[in-house]
Amino acid sequence: MINRLPCHSLIPLLYLWFAVIPLIALNISHAESPATETDDPVALGQEIYNLKGCSSCHKIAGAGGDLGPDLTNEGNIVSHDAEWHRRHFTDPPSLVPGSTMPKLGLTENELSALTAFMLSLRSEDLPKDIEGAIKMAHEKLDEARKGIDEIKKSGFNADHLEVKYVQGWTHLETINNMIYTHNLAWVYKETEEAVKTAKEILQEVLSYNKELEHRVIQTVVLIILIVIMVVLLFIKLLRV
Numbered sequence: 496m497i498n499r500l501p502c503h504s505l506i507p508l509l510y511l512w513f514a515v516i517p518l519i520a521l522n523i524s525h526a527e528s529p530a531t532e533t534d535d536p537v538a539l540g541q542e543i544y545n546l547k548g549c550s551s552c553h554k555i556a557g558a559g560g561d562l563g564p565d566l567t568n569e570g571n572i573v574s575h576d577a578e579w580h581r582r583h584f585t586d587p588p589s590l591v592p593g594s595t596m597p598k599l600g601l602t603e604n605e606l607s608a609l610t611a612f613m614l615s616l617r618s619e620d621l622p623k624d625i626e627g628a629i630k631m632a633h634e635k636l637d638e639a640r641k642g643i644d645e646i647k648k649s650g651f652n653a654d655h656l657e658v659k660y661v662q663g664w665t666h667l668e669t670i671n672n673m674i675y676t677h678n679l680a681w682v683y684k685e686t687e688e689a690v691k692t693a694k695e696i697l698q699e700v701l702s703y704n705k706e707l708e709h710r711v712i713q714t715v716v717l718i719i720l721i722v723i724m725v726v727l728l729f730i731k732l733l734r735v
């Protein structure tokens with residue numbers, strides 16, 4: 496009798512214990528993903544960066560691996576906007592042909608947070624005017640790309656323009672590398688070269704378009720002449 500009494504009084508304690516276990520478990524899983532505790536996407540992105548092992552291939556401010564590009568000034572790369580990063584994270588080779596960066600299978604939230612973190616990696620001392628110039632160079636080259644595609648559709652051979660386009664693209668890629676090293680003089684030079692190349696392409700696209708216009712006008716005039724001749728012939732036949 497005396498022995499059984501403490502046993503009975505233990506039962507409520509046991510219930511309490513079972514109630515506490517899930518709470519403890521919840522707490523532990525919460526502690527394992529501290530990422531959910533912050534609302535700041537940049538901080539969240541940084542945690543995901545660490546969790547996903549990005550630093551095994553990438554350096555930020557001197558820390559990390561060498562397999563991928565240094566990301567210290569990634570946010571300064573004008574062409575890598577939010578849209579670019581999202582697409583790149585989802586499928587790297589779709590933007591960088593032959594890319595060996597692994598597809599990471601990120602959730603929507605992780606994508607947004609990592610993108611915000613990438614865009615936050617920027618040096619404040621990159622002059623505004625150069626950002627504008629680089630943006631302009633990208634727009635011009637995009638315009639050139641569209642022009643080349645148009646004239647190819649019209650059946651012209653545009654191989655030499657494709658070569659020029661690759662040259663322009665290479666200038667823009669070099670700019671990305673130079674932004675990291677902060678070699679601004681070089682960035683300016685490459686930007687100018689890229690714009691120059693894009694303008695040359697656009698000039699040629701313009702002359703192709705003129706040529707095309709000429710051909711269209713010639714064809715129309717020819718058709719009108721043929722119609723007139725047929726009508727004249729018809730009238731003559733009727734009179735006979």
Ligand code: HEC
Pocket residue numbers: 543544547548549550551552553562563564566569572587588591594595596597599609613671
């Ligand atoms: C196995 C190595 C590897 C891992 C892991 C890796 N990357 Fe990469 N990453 C690369 C390589 C190689 C490139 C260059 C090719 C390319 O741009 O896709 C690259 C390119 C990039 C670029 C474009 C850089 C530029 O300026 O051209 C970004 C941004 C980037 N990685 C972010 C990340 C993030 C964030 C993670 C983690 C979620 C990550 N990477 C994980 C190898 C890796």
